[in-house]
Amino acid sequence: MKLTVDRDRCEGYGLCAESAPQLMHLDEDGELVLDHEEVPAPSDSAAEVAVRVCPVAALKVG
Template sequence: MKIVLDRPRCEGHGLCEEAAPQLMHLDDEGELVLDHEEIGEADVALANAAARVCPVAALRVI
């Protein structure tokens, strides 16, 4: 599976980082960085949680 970020849509709220800090983080400028775009079965729940909490729907898990 894969996490897809719609960068122009992301506003840097950081809720996704709180939900899945193992998979993503905000850099010093407030930009979201995906540490792992490709994810294994063990991380699917975390990735889905991060996508769910994004207030601007900038993340998708496919």
């Protein structure tokens, strides 16, 4: 499963990073950093939750 972020849509709310800290975090400037673009199998559900909680639909898994 691949995780992608639409940088134009992302507003840095951080809800995704809170729900999947093993996959992503906000840097010191509030920019989302994906620690894993290819989501390891045990984190599939965390990635899906992160996609759902994003208020601007900036994340996608596929």
